[in-house]
Amino acid sequence: MSDQLSADIVIIGSGICGAMAATHLLKQGASVLILEAGGPIDRGRVVAAFRNSTRKSDWMSPYTCSDIAPHPIYKPTDNGYLVQGGPYPYPAEYIRGVGGTTWHWAAQAWRLVPGDMRIKTLYNLGVDWPMSYEELDPFYQQAEEIWGVSGAENTGSPRSQPFPMEPVTEPYAMRRIRERLAPAFPVVGNTTARNSRAYDGRPACCGNNSCQPICPIDAQYHGGIAIQTAVDAGAQLQVNAVVYRIEHDDKGHIVAVHYFDADKQSHRVTGKTFILAANGIESPKLLLMSASDKYPNGLANSSGMVGRNLMDHPSTSLTFDADEELWLGRGPQSPSSINTMRDGEFRSEHAPYRLDFTNISRVNSATDALITAGVYGAEFEKQLRHRAAFEMSLKDVLEVLPNPENRISLSDQKDKLGLPKPKVNYAIDEYTRKGAARSHKDFARIAEMMGGTNLRYSAEGSFANNQHITGTMSMGIDPKTSVCDSYGRTHDHDNLFICSTGVMPTSATMNSTLTAAALTLRTAQHILPNRIIATEQGRG
Amino acid sequence: MNWNLVSLSALMLLALNVNAADDAQIKRGQYLSTAGDCVACHSVPGGKPFAGGLALPTPIGEIIATNITPSKTAGIGNYSLEQFSDALRKGVRADGQHLYPAMPYTAYAKVSDEDIKDMYAYFMNAVEPVDSPTKATELPFPFNIRLSMAAWNLLFLDNSTFVADTGRDPEWNRGAYLVQGLTHCSTCHTPRNLLMAEVSSKELAGGDVGTWHAPNITSDLNSGIGGWDNAQLVAYLKTGEVRGKAQAAGPMAEAVDHSLQYMNDSDLKAIAVYLKALPAQHNPADSKPVYALGQATDELNSIRGVELPADGDKMTGAQIYDAYCSSCHQAQAQGSFEGALPSLLHNTAVGRSNPANLVMVILEGVKRGADGQDIRMQGFAKTLSDQQVATLATWLTEHYGNPQVKVSAAQVKQTRAGGPVSHLAALAQGAIAAGVIVLILLLVWRARRKRRG
Numbered sequence: 001m002s003d004q005l006s007a008d009i010v011i012i013g014s015g016i017c018g019a020m021a022a023t024h025l026l027k028q029g030a031s032v033l034i035l036e037a038g039g040p041i042d043r044g045r046v047v048a049a050f051r052n053s054t055r056k057s058d059w060m061s062p063y064t065c066s067d068i069a070p071h072p073i074y075k076p077t078d079n080g081y082l083v084q085g086g087p088y089p090y091p092a093e094y095i096r097g098v099g100g101t102t103w104h105w106a107a108q109a110w111r112l113v114p115g116d117m118r119i120k121t122l123y124n125l126g127v128d129w130p131m132s133y134e135e136l137d138p139f140y141q142q143a144e145e146i147w148g149v150s151g152a153e154n155t156g157s158p159r160s161q162p163f164p165m166e167p168v169t170e171p172y173a174m175r176r177i178r179e180r181l182a183p184a185f186p187v188v189g190n191t192t193a194r195n196s197r198a199y200d201g202r203p204a205c206c207g208n209n210s211c212q213p214i215c216p217i218d219a220q221y222h223g224g225i226a227i228q229t230a231v232d233a234g235a236q237l238q239v240n241a242v243v244y245r246i247e248h249d250d251k252g253h254i255v256a257v258h259y260f261d262a263d264k265q266s267h268r269v270t271g272k273t274f275i276l277a278a279n280g281i282e283s284p285k286l287l288l289m290s291a292s293d294k295y296p297n298g299l300a301n302s303s304g305m306v307g308r309n310l311m312d313h314p315s316t317s318l319t320f321d322a323d324e325e326l327w328l329g330r331g332p333q334s335p336s337s338i339n340t341m342r343d344g345e346f347r348s349e350h351a352p353y354r355l356d357f358t359n360i361s362r363v364n365s366a367t368d369a370l371i372t373a374g375v376y377g378a379e380f381e382k383q384l385r386h387r388a389a390f391e392m393s394l395k396d397v398l399e400v401l402p403n404p405e406n407r408i409s410l411s412d413q414k415d416k417l418g419l420p421k422p423k424v425n426y427a428i429d430e431y432t433r434k435g436a437a438r439s440h441k442d443f444a445r446i447a448e449m450m451g452g453t454n455l456r457y458s459a460e461g462s463f464a465n466n467q468h469i470t471g472t473m474s475m476g477i478d479p480k481t482s483v484c485d486s487y488g489r490t491h492d493h494d495n496l497f498i499c500s501t502g503v504m505p506t507s508a509t510m511n512s513t514l515t516a517a518a519l520t521l522r523t524a525q526h527i528l529p530n531r532i533i534a535t536e537q538g539r540g
Numbered sequence: 541m542n543w544n545l546v547s548l549s550a551l552m553l554l555a556l557n558v559n560a561a562d563d564a565q566i567k568r569g570q571y572l573s574t575a576g577d578c579v580a581c582h583s584v585p586g587g588k589p590f591a592g593g594l595a596l597p598t599p600i601g602e603i604i605a606t607n608i609t610p611s612k613t614a615g616i617g618n619y620s621l622e623q624f625s626d627a628l629r630k631g632v633r634a635d636g637q638h639l640y641p642a643m644p645y646t647a648y649a650k651v652s653d654e655d656i657k658d659m660y661a662y663f664m665n666a667v668e669p670v671d672s673p674t675k676a677t678e679l680p681f682p683f684n685i686r687l688s689m690a691a692w693n694l695l696f697l698d699n700s701t702f703v704a705d706t707g708r709d710p711e712w713n714r715g716a717y718l719v720q721g722l723t724h725c726s727t728c729h730t731p732r733n734l735l736m737a738e739v740s741s742k743e744l745a746g747g748d749v750g751t752w753h754a755p756n757i758t759s760d761l762n763s764g765i766g767g768w769d770n771a772q773l774v775a776y777l778k779t780g781e782v783r784g785k786a787q788a789a790g791p792m793a794e795a796v797d798h799s800l801q802y803m804n805d806s807d808l809k810a811i812a813v814y815l816k817a818l819p820a821q822h823n824p825a826d827s828k829p830v831y832a833l834g835q836a837t838d839e840l841n842s843i844r845g846v847e848l849p850a851d852g853d854k855m856t857g858a859q860i861y862d863a864y865c866s867s868c869h870q871a872q873a874q875g876s877f878e879g880a881l882p883s884l885l886h887n888t889a890v891g892r893s894n895p896a897n898l899v900m901v902i903l904e905g906v907k908r909g910a911d912g913q914d915i916r917m918q919g920f921a922k923t924l925s926d927q928q929v930a931t932l933a934t935w936l937t938e939h940y941g942n943p944q945v946k947v948s949a950a951q952v953k954q955t956r957a958g959g960p961v962s963h964l965a966a967l968a969q970g971a972i973a974a975g976v977i978v979l980i981l982l983l984v985w986r987a988r989r990k991r992r993g
Contacts, residue, residue, distance in 0.1 A: 044863035044923060048848055051862055198915035206881060208867050216867035217918060 007033035007236065009527070010257060010271035012243050012286070015100025016513060017499040017520045018277030019226035019235075020146065024524035026233040028531050033269065034230065035241040035259055037069035037278070038097035041224060046103065046214045056364045059104045059213035063095050068262055068417055069242045071096045082281070083411040083423040090312070090406075090426035093467050094279055098239060099224030101279065101467070102513060104213040106334040107193040107220035109149045110510030111140050111157035111518075115343040119506060123348040125431070126401045127505050130477045130486040133158070139518035139525075147221035148199040149514070151191030155339045168196045168205050171331035171359050173392065176324065178336065181449055185338050185442070187357070191514075193221035194332055209361055211333040220332075241267070244419050246274070246290040246299055246496070254299075254496045260417050273495045273527055277520075280310075280469030280502030284408050285422045287473070300473070300490035300498075305483050307409055309402035309471035311507035314428055314463035315356075316436050317395035318443040323451025325389040329361025341439070342509050351435025353396040354509045355442060362391045394446065395464070396439035398432050400507050402471050428463055436463070468512045473498050474505040475519075488523040497523050561661035569662025572655050575807070576648065576722040577799035581605040585911040590615075590663075591670040596642050597750055597958065599736065601679045603642040611669040624660045625653075630699055631689065638689035640677070641696075641736065650702040650721035696737035708817075715814025718807060719744075723799070725811075728754035728791060745821035746894070751959045752790040753896035755830075755888065760820035767829045773812035774805060780908060783879040785831040786888040787916070789897065789906040797908055825893035825944065834885030834940030836872040853927040857935020860928055864920060873940050890941035898933050899947060899955050926952040 009025050011018045014036035022032045041063070049062035058075045065073055071094055072082040082092055094101040115122055117129035141161050143149075150165035167189045170178070178187035194211075195204045205219040218225060231237055241259040247268075249255050256270045276283045284307035288298035298306055338355040346352070366387035370380055400406075411423035440457070447455055458464065476482025479491035488503055490496045499520040501512040561569075573579075582605045584593045592607035592615075609615040616624065616634070623634040631638055631645035639645060651659075682688055693699075702721055704713045719725045730738040731747045738747075746756040746763075758764040765773060772782045780788035780796040788796050800808070839858035848863075849855060855863070861873075868881045875883030884890050889897045905919035924932070926949040933947040954960060 042852070042923070044860070045848055045852075047867060048843075048859060048863035051866075052844060052846075052848075198913055201915065203915040203918055206868060206876075210867075 005033060005238070005267060005269040007031040007269075007271050009033070009273050009275065010035065010269055011275040011277055012257060013037075013100065013276070013278035013283070014098050014223070014227045014230075014237060014239075015277060015279065016102045016223035016226045017501075017516050018275065019099070019223060019230040020143070020517055021275055021277065021499050021520050021524040022230035022235045023226070023233050024521060025528055026230065026235055028528035030528055032230070032235045033271065034227070034235050034237045035243055035257065035269065036098050036237060036239050037242045037259075037282070038066045038071075038095070039064065039239055041095075041097045041099050041103060043214065043216070043218065043224065047216045050210065050214055057368075060093055060095075062213050063097065063104070066096055066240070068240060068260065068264075068415075069096045070415055080413070081415070081421055083413055083421050085409075085411075085423050085425040088426050088428050088463075089465075090310070090424045091465050092281060092312075092424070092469055093465070094281065094469070096282070098237070099222065099227050102221075102223040105220075105222065105511075105513065106211045106332070107147075107215075107222070108190060108334060108511035109144065109147060109151070109193040109221075109514040110155070110191050111159070112136075112508050112510065112515055113156040113343045114158065115347075116506060116508035119347060123345075125348065127474075127476065127481075129505055130475055130482075135486075136515075136518050136522070139522045140514065142521050143514055143517040144193075146200075147193035147514075147517075148195055148202075149191060149193050150189075150196060152188035154186070154188060155191060156342045157191075163191075165194075165199060166196050168192070168194055168332060168335070171207075171335055173326035173328050173330070173359060174336040174357060176326055177357055177392070177450070181338075181446060184449065185355075185446065186340065187336050187338055190335055190337050190356075192332070192334075193514075195219045205332060207331045209329050209331065209333055209359070242417060242419070243278070243286060244289060244417070246276075246286065248292065248294070248299065248493065250294070252294070252493050254493050264417055273497065275497045275499055275523075276473075277499040280472045280500055281408050281422050281424075283498065283500050283502055284472045285410065285420070288410050289420060295492070300483050300492045300496060302492050303480055303482060305404065305474060305481065307472050308404040308407040309474050309505070310406040310408055310424065310426060310469070311400040311402060311471040311504075313397045313466040313468050313507060313509065313511075314400065314432060314436075315395040315397055315458075315466055316439070316463060317393055317458045318440075318447060318455060319391065319393040320447050320450070320452035320455045321387070321390040322392050323390075323453070326392055327389055328359050328392060329363070329388075331359060333358065333360045335359050338442075341442075346438075347399075349434065350438050351399040351401075351432045352509050353398045353435050353439050355439065355446075356395050356397055358393045358395070362388045366391065392450065394443065395458075396436060396443075397466065397509055398435045398439070398463075399509050400432055401429065402474065402506060403427070403429065406471075408472050432463075433461075466511075468501065468507065470501050470504040470507045470512050473500060473502040475503045476505055486522075487526040488519060489526075497527065499523055561665050565658050565661045566666050567662075568655075569658035569660070570666060571802070572651075572659050572722060573662055574799055574802045575718065576651075576659070576724070577795060578608065580794055580798045581642075582608050588668065588670045590667055591672065592674040598640075598642055600683045602677070603640050603679070604675050604677045605642075607670060607672070607674050608663065609667050609670045610664050611671045614671050614673040615669060616663065617669060621657065621660050624663070625656045628656060628659075629701075631693060631697065638686040638693070640679075640683075640686075640689060641692070644724040644727040646697050646738070647721055647724035647727055649697065649699045650717065652701055652717075655722070692735065692737070695735070711810050711813050712817060714807065715810035715812070718811055719814050723811065725757070729757050742821060744815070744818055746823075748896070748959075749791050751896060751955045752792075752900050753892070753894045754791070755892060755894075755897075756821055756823065757815055758818040758821040759816050760822045760826075762826035762829050763823040764818075764820060765815055766820065767831065768812075768816075770809055770812040770816070773815065774808040777801075777803070777808045777811065778805075781882075784883065784886050787882055787906060788908075789889070789901050789917075790904070793906065793908050793912075797910070823893060825942070830891040830893070830942075831886055831888045833891035833942055834873070834887075836874045836885060837939055838872045839939075840871065853925055853931075855928065855931065857931050857938070860924070860932045861935060864924065865932070868917070873936075884936060885940040887940070890936050893942055893945055895933055895937060895945050895947050895951075896955070898936065898941075899929060899952055902929050902933060903952075903956065921956065926950075926956070 008030040009032045011034045046062045053061045055061045070081045073079040114133035119126045120128040145164045148165045150167040202218045240262045243259040245258040247256040254274045290299045410420040413421045473483040484490045488497045501516040590609045592605045594605045595602040607615040610617040626632045628648045728749045729744045756764045759766045776782045777800045873884035903921040906917040908914040929952045930947045930949040937945040
């Protein structure tokens with residue numbers, strides 16, 4: 001292994017953001033070196049591990065946890081990597097490995113709604129984004145074309161160009177739910193990066209219904225595809241490279257990063273421009289770990305905001321038996337939702353939300369529930385059949401407001417390499433709780449319209465985590481209150497950029513990856529604008 | 541209406557349309573040219589139709605397909621009907637130079653004068669001229685001497701047009717005319733001798749197309765298509781698939797996509813009738829019909845609860861199948877219940893004694909449609925190692941095909957590299973003097989044979 005690793009652009013993290021930035025920069029002629037803390041991930045091995053797993057609903061179970069770069073694991077027991085500081089738990093799940101966490105997403109590729117970016121102005125809450133929706137629109141489009149995104153037109157997110165993909169066929173259960181809830185609730189197809197036809201060398205979805213934890217045929221886009229594209233375009237990828245320090249010169253210019261390999265040998269990597277793309281928890285952790293005499297509070301942290309304003313989309317849910325057979329589990333896992341409560345004057349009172357219908361087969365969860373309840377034999381079979389056919393479930397996806405007290409910091413516990421484990425402090429405020437209460441009125445009405453019986457609400461005051469880690473390195477105009485500018489350039493270091501969901505200053509109501517990808521493409525094109533090359537053909 | 545303008549345009553049309561071909565003739569010519577699948581070789585993916593440029597890999601080097609648009613500078617715009625006919629049926633260009641038999645003129649030689657005229661009308665009037673020339677073909681000595689093809693033609697070209705067999709019905713004769721001529725099935729499906737000529741005694745008994753295998757399509761029940769009924773054969777030629785039997789991939793998928801799907805049902809049925817009447821060519825390795833092998837079974841008990849080996853090459857066939865195949869083909873390789881995701885048992889790709897296509901499909905997948913953009917199955921060339929492909933292919937033939945068939949990592953490696961290396965060029969160079977003697981002997985033998993026949 002060379003100790004003289006160097007490139008024009010050094011990227012920390014091989015997930016969907018780092019990889020998409022790499023591909024753009026390589027096309028402009030830059031040399032790119034990507035450092036990935038975890039190991040390689042092979043789709044087939046994940047599929048095999050999933051099939052072999054006894055915990056089919058634990059979407060982390062088929063992914064190997066790196067010895068030197070652990071990620072949080074909660075089942076069967078908590079590995080204690082993400083230290084919970086309270087008061088409310090924030091059990092984030094993410095994957096440290098080549099391609100990153102989107103290996104096990106459901107390919108939800110939502111845009112913001114324009115109001116999401118101006119909640120301070122419109123509702124006197126949170127903060128405004130340092131850019132407009134219109135500025136982001138072309139970058140959304142680019143990301144959608146790379147991914148092959150389809151969706152409904154009426155989800156509240158305007159667009160100037162059509163979707164590049166036609167939607168996957170609406171599953172039967174979703175059709176019935178849409179028909180039964182109309183016109184009170186408009187149920188529409190979700191915006192997803194899922195192929196309904198062969199696209200960019202990947203086949204169409206054939207309905208395996210295991211989007212999470214793994215699409216077995218790459219019909220949905222994910223970070224593993226993004227990093228393969230980057231490597232094919234010439235990126236140098238170093239795996240098992242755990243970056244533990246970012247080094248600056250006396251002017252605050254970044255000159256190198258240092259990483260440990262699997263044998264804890266240290267390597268120094270130099271470059272001209274550095275991109276931090278190691279997710280919304282590991283990235284601020286690294287900035288804080290890189291504290292120096294000049295920057296005693298960590299890099300990029302003159303505002304004190306690194307790691308703060310941690311957000312997610314907490315969810316509560318309702319499960320019940322409809323009065324007709326729906327047979328969830330055919331087609332993709334998360335195909336449809338209601339989007340009428342994403343924006344409006346009510347936001348000055350309570351959190352906005354989306355209502356998401358699951359289409360995950362009920363067989364596994366119903367089996368678990370029945371066995372736990374001690375149901376066996378013929379009665380078991382009868383009830384399992386009934387639940388698999390009739391059961392349905394929906395959840396709210398709630399906005400969280402930025403609050404500096406919700407934060408990632410360095411714990412005093414150490415991992416195997418002696419690096420600090422991250423610590424999380426988190427609370428769910430009234431704004432979000434009131435939003436949940438409001439959504440429960442919709443839950444009840446929907447259950448009624450579906451002839452629902454055996455209603456099972458999630459426990460009162462209990463919120464599930466949706467793994468949409470946002471806010472910890474927020475972008476903003478004012479260097480005193482934000483970490484980076486709208487291009488992801490850190491206010492404190494002119495050649496250090498951040499590509500991550502962590503730069504989003506508010507969380508809004510939608511899965512955050514597409515917005516992070518659009519911001520990433522905007523950052524990459526800011527670092528190196530598109531070259532006009534006559535011979536260059538087609539889409540990248 | 542301005543009558544003058546109309547007559548003027550009519551005059552111009554007449555002047556342009558020097559060959560005075562009528563629409564019906566052009567339409568017939570288009571149909572025949574589609575049946576001949578000219579576009580498959582004479583276009584590059586995404587390029588203009590018939591503008592040439594595709595490099596065809598052959599054992600003696602790459603042959604570049606030429607521009608056959610009616611461009612007067614780069615194509616065949618200056619060809620007379622006779623020159624067009626000679627190129628198609630005698631393998632001779634307008635300048636008198638010989639074509640290489642990558643161009644299937646040995647088959648097109650059977651095409652009737654009438655059909656050649658129609659095709660000429662189509663090419664000259666309805667194909668868009670493209671003025672960009674293609675790269676020249678550069679083969680190693682001695683094949684760069686095109687005159688060498690004259691000797692080859694003397695040996696292997698039968699340039700008489702098709703003669704109907706009056707003892708057979710018109711449908712058989714139509715099928716024979718198409719199969720032997722325009723659809724040039726034998727170009728791929730008939731094995732070739734050392735000098736790359738089709739072995740006529742083994743008509744359609746199966747040949748190699750690069751790293752793919754064009755299977756036996758004679759009437760043999762086990763090795764060929766004897767067990768297929770006419771409707772199945774027509775459906776296969778039209779759609780590239782017959783559930784429970786076979787799916788077209790590779791070059792056959794291209795033939796369906798570019799050519800066969802556009803042919804009318806009566807012609808396809810005639811082809812089926814002719815193929816089913818062909819003398820059976822039996823391969824003793826096929827003890828049952830190649831589409832009837834295998835049964836639904838799994839080895840899940842051997843892999844559940846067992847950790848995957850860290851070294852992918854040590855994975856068992858059952859583990860590789862579980863990881864990469866079973867999501868679509870299902871746990872027991874039975875395919876999806878309605879058949880849209882194919883079963884691997886009762887599947888010729890798995891049942892055939894030659895595993896080339898099984899290996900190729902694992903490596904490259906099944907791609908259909910224009911330029912192969914419709915991906916029916918992904919390829920695993922980048923995902924699986926040579927050893928993994930070999931383990932998987934052998935496991936598949938063992939359970940769902942012919943258990944005698946084994947695939948080695950070395951075979952897969954060779955396939956990835958483009959197949960066995962041909963020594964034809966070296967042989968020809970080294971033995972050129974001996975070759976001349978052999979050639980003379982062959983000529984004498986052929987002359988005697990002709991006299992006898």
